[in-house]
Amino acid sequence: MAKMFLSSIFLDPERVARLMEIGKNSFQPLLEGAIIYTIPLTLISFVCGLALAILTALARISGNKVLQTVARMYVSAVRGTPLLVQLFIIFYGLPTIGIIIDPFPSAIIGFSLNVGAYASEIIRAAILSIPKGQWEAGYSIGMSYPQTLKRIILPQASRVSIPPLSNTFISLVKDTSLASMILVTEMFRRAQEIAATNYEFLLLYMQAALIYWVICFLLSVVQGRIENRLDRYVSS
Amino acid sequence: MIKIKDLHKQFDQLKVLKGINLEVAKGKVVVVIGPSGSGKTTLLRCLNVLEQPTSGQIAIEDQVLDFSQQVPKKKIPSFRRLTGMVFQNYNLFPHMTALENIMEGPVTVKGEKKEAARKKAEMLLGKVGLGDKIHFYPFQLSGGQQQRVGIARALAMEPKVMLFDEPTSALDPELVGEVLKVMKDLANEGMTMVVVTHEMRFAREAADEVIFMDGGVVVERGNPEQIFSNPKEARTKQFLNLIQ
Ligand SMILES: Nc1ncnc2c1ncn2[C@@H]1O[C@H](COP(=O)(O)OP(=O)(O)OP(=O)(O)O)[C@@H](O)[C@H]1O
Ligand SMILES: [Mg+2]
Numbered sequence: 406m407a408k409m410f411l412s413s414i415f416l417d418p419e420r421v422a423r424l425m426e427i428g429k430n431s432f433q434p435l436l437e438g439a440i441i442y443t444i445p446l447t448l449i450s451f452v453c454g455l456a457l458a459i460l461t462a463l464a465r466i467s468g469n470k471v472l473q474t475v476a477r478m479y480v481s482a483v484r485g486t487p488l489l490v491q492l493f494i495i496f497y498g499l500p501t502i503g504i505i506i507d508p509f510p511s512a513i514i515g516f517s518l519n520v521g522a523y524a525s526e527i528i529r530a531a532i533l534s535i536p537k538g539q540w541e542a543g544y545s546i547g548m549s550y551p552q553t554l555k556r557i558i559l560p561q562a563s564r565v566s567i568p569p570l571s572n573t574f575i576s577l578v579k580d581t582s583l584a585s586m587i588l589v590t591e592m593f594r595r596a597q598e599i600a601a602t603n604y605e606f607l608l609l610y611m612q613a614a615l616i617y618w619v620i621c622f623l624l625s626v627v628q629g630r631i632e633n634r635l636d637r638y639v640s641s
Numbered sequence: 642m643i644k645i646k647d648l649h650k651q652f653d654q655l656k657v658l659k660g661i662n663l664e665v666a667k668g669k670v671v672v673v674i675g676p677s678g679s680g681k682t683t684l685l686r687c688l689n690v691l692e693q694p695t696s697g698q699i700a701i702e703d704q705v706l707d708f709s710q711q712v713p714k715k716k717i718p719s720f721r722r723l724t725g726m727v728f729q730n731y732n733l734f735p736h737m738t739a740l741e742n743i744m745e746g747p748v749t750v751k752g753e754k755k756e757a758a759r760k761k762a763e764m765l766l767g768k769v770g771l772g773d774k775i776h777f778y779p780f781q782l783s784g785g786q787q788q789r790v791g792i793a794r795a796l797a798m799e800p801k802v803m804l805f806d807e808p809t810s811a812l813d814p815e816l817v818g819e820v821l822k823v824m825k826d827l828a829n830e831g832m833t834m835v836v837v838t839h840e841m842r843f844a845r846e847a848a849d850e851v852i853f854m855d856g857g858v859v860v861e862r863g864n865p866e867q868i869f870s871n872p873k874e875a876r877t878k879q880f881l882n883l884i885q
């Protein structure tokens with residue numbers, strides 16, 4: 406049985422040739438999908454999400470009760486609902502009340518909101534982990550709250566938050582495959598479309614998986630470099 | 642130079658300062674001593690408004706803050722710049738070199754040109770004996786060296802008054818001397834200083850006046866000779882016996 410299975414894939418020269426051909430032909434559209442959609446989607450959503458996360462974290466640690474509550478509700482709502490449901494609400498739900506957004510911007514909005522919520526918790530914890538004495542040292546040389554935040558606290562907090570933020574980033578790369586469900590022709594959707602014509606599901610999904618893996622691997626290399634750079638001011 | 646009138650500070654139910662009155666003339670060095678929890682740190686922190694007093698008045702030079710009323714927020718930064726603070730555990734910025742620590746205030750707060758700020762920072766580092774350590778990060782410096790950078794960082798803002806909160810109490814004994822020397826030099830140059838310390842030798846040698854605090858009030862004050870050799874109050878005697 407196993408032998409038959411193996412031979413059917415690997416020993417039949419015609420089948421091997423066909424698989425090689427399909428693999429070769431589909432590689433380019435998949436890579437294109439990654440370059441045109443998956444990667445930009447990830448980058449744009451991460452940058453927007455990070456900005457949103459910093460604002461949310463600042464709202465959470467501010468003394469303002471209203472801001473605190475709004476920020477907490479936002480984080481709770483995003484974390485308490487599935488990302489796929491959020492994307493469906495934005496892309497398929499909103500048009501019923503007249504708000505029509507294209508697939509790609511819909512995905513950007515959904516992913517940014519998501520990153521914003523998760524990363525805000527990371528950033529909030531990182532800010533709170535910086536000793537109070539650092540704020541006071543900033544104030545004592547006459548710095549204002551925003552100056553102390555920008556020059557003293559955030560640079561130190563960013564070092565602490567690089568590892569967990571990298572996790573968020575890598576999750577985001579993989580989560581962009583969900584955009585296939587709202588018609589963004591990113592890499593995974595292309596894999597689905599190609600497989601639908603030639604029925605080589607295993608081959609195409611494995612190919613897509615491999616490209617995701619390579620992207621994430623490269624990211625973890627970059628993460629290591631950034632960590633080394635930011636670690637220069639702490640003893641090892 | 643400094644005039645404190647009936648200063649009170651309360652944390653929730655806890656009354657920490659119960660009516661402090663104090664005057665410090667220009668160029669004088671005042672050493673504050675007293676048992677743990679007597680409110681010494683709180684007094685210093687009130688002087689640069691890291692802690693908002695509950696009531697009372699603080700005047701430094703021609704700026705007056707009256708805490709019996711709501712103090713306008715925008716008055717605080719300029720008031721704070723009259724004083725330089727040196728912390729017990731240095732509180733250097735760990736992500737900046739010694740030089741950058743010192744340049745930070747002048748560049749970010751005063752808007753000085755980088756080049757000018759760097760020259761001044763190098764000069765200050767030379768003055769505290771660290772001219773060869775300008776590019777070191779705090780973690781590469783000993784406690785005594787870090788504290789001297791801390792002093793230089795405060796001086797870079799050209800304060801009228803320097804506040805020291807137990808600047809040597811986190812240091813190994815052999816490193817205390819180098820910090821005290823910098824402080825004495827500063828006193829000799831005519832800097833007005835308020836120093837909380839347990840270093841009685843420093844108090845004897847550098848102080849113009851010693852203040853003994855206990856329970857949130859000034860119990861006794863006088864010149865060092867008077868306080869250390871001939872204290873009047875029983876509480877002062879008791880405290881001095883404990884630490885000597
Ligand atoms: N932020 C705060 N909130 C509540 N209580 C405080 C706060 N800061 C200080 N205290 C209390 O105020 C009292 C005086 O503290 P302070 O630090 O001024 O004493 P100190 O004289 O400097 O003591 P030490 O010699 O131990 O440094 C203490 O009982 C302390 O617990
Ligand atoms: Mg203290």
